[in-house]
Amino acid sequence: MTDSDPQAGAGGADSTTVAVAKPAPVIDPSTVVAVHDVHKHYTLPRETLWRDPTLVHAVNGVTFTIEKGGSFGVVGESGCGKSTLARCVMGLETLTQGSVEFRGQNIHALPVEELRQLRRHFQMVFQDPFGSLDPRMKVARIVAEPIEALEDTKLDERRARVIEVLRAVGLKESDTDKYPHEFSGGQRQRIAIARALITRPALIVADEPVSALDVSVQAQVLNLLQDLQDEFGVTYLLISHDLAVVKFVCDEVAVMNEGVFVERGPTEEIFANPQHDYTKTLLAAVPQIGG
């Protein structure tokens, strides 16, 4: 696959990987995030001096928008570029091509300081609840990280907000003085969600938020994500390899393979009537309990 041909692999899906030259779409005020033709290529270290270094096309022309209050799911097997896509949307990676507009502002074109300030409106929940929390910080500090970095909040007000948000995710006030290792995986992910929630962001990007958790805990965390959406009106971009997770949370879903969306549409439609071969394979690969 070459990068001049972004439609390769798009197959018969209702094509979301539109032509490269097309200008960015006009932003509807209800659109929270508009991702337009995003490419991300990595250069691997040279293996020999005589050949050009290998390019990895992690994301190869992805376009989508998420409306306010919506939840957009991206599914695909590991290595299909979905985590890279999440980091691109978060502005944690530089793009090879394309743009990510958050409420009409191209975040990759913003000066560093302005992007930093804008970050309070979009936060992220990571896959590994054991890795995404600094083991040397107490919960109160971890959860307060975004307001500490982005706002000039007084200490007692900061503490009040930490407690408020911890309660919202089902943790206790007494948890503020504990270290992350004193919690179980599910509780840690709640801490991570609390941190993402504390600035009252418009968008939360959740990269495999439950895949590191036990199945019983997964349901709790997913329910929490939905409750928080009802309560705070957050918009989600949810990345997962697990079809059940996406089906449970998202109202719109895109199937990603080899850096492109092969199919995209309302969740029920995709699950009921998959068009693309890859989606069918993916759905068929889900183990059925009880035959």
Place this chain on the structure above:
Amino acid sequence: MEGQPSIWRRCLAHRSFVAGGSLTGVLVLTALVSLVWTPWNPIKQNLRERLVAPSWEHLLGTDQFGRDIFSIIMAGAQNSITVGVVSVSIGMTFGVALGLWASAKRGWTEELIMRASDFMYAFPAILLAIMLVATLGQGAINAIVAIGIFSIPVFARLTRGAANAIWAREFILAARAAGKGKLRITVEHVLPNIVSVLVVQITIQFALAILAEAALSFLGLGAQPPTPSWGRMLDETRSMIFINPWLAVYPGVAIAISVLGLNLLGDGLRDVIDPRLARKR
């Protein structure tokens, strides 16, 4: 990690830590006591009592100038500790700063800093110290500075390596997503997470600094008379080695015990601290 015994418990259960800690404790205590009291004045010469054999009056006897050896050894601990503290502080401050900078910046900055420190590292430490003292002029302060400078690349390398491992962790990405800048991440996340690695290195560098100072003083490039210094004692008693070999043994044993104590302490600390780090990764 639940249910692990506290860090103090684990320290006390570790033999190297206990042995090293005790020896280092003795060293520090000796230096502190010598500030206010020594059996005899370690500087005052008494030509009528030269080369006196050990007795209750002079526990380790006297040297060729009639000075009480036990008192000089005690006072010499001050010198060793001062050299250790100051030179390790110099090396650590600059080394850690450079290492953190290299790790935060990456790219050309990192290459430049690390290749420069490789360049310094390639020189044998003592040779480098001798070279520096030769250029700066001999004396206790220059010796300390020289020893400090040669420990900069050690700390720079260690810090860069440990910091790079931290930068790759997911909580750093989370901190960036939370809106923290590189400086803030370095201070709030990277540094606290590499402190344990640094503590181990500090004790080891401390031992090396004591050894290096003794070597420089032995060569006459370190502490100048009459400041009591173990290295210079070795040098001064060198000519007496066939008349009274014990004179050279005492400072040698003092140096050996201090270095051994600090190394054991470092090993103990590493064992106590590192497995926990390894499990976290």
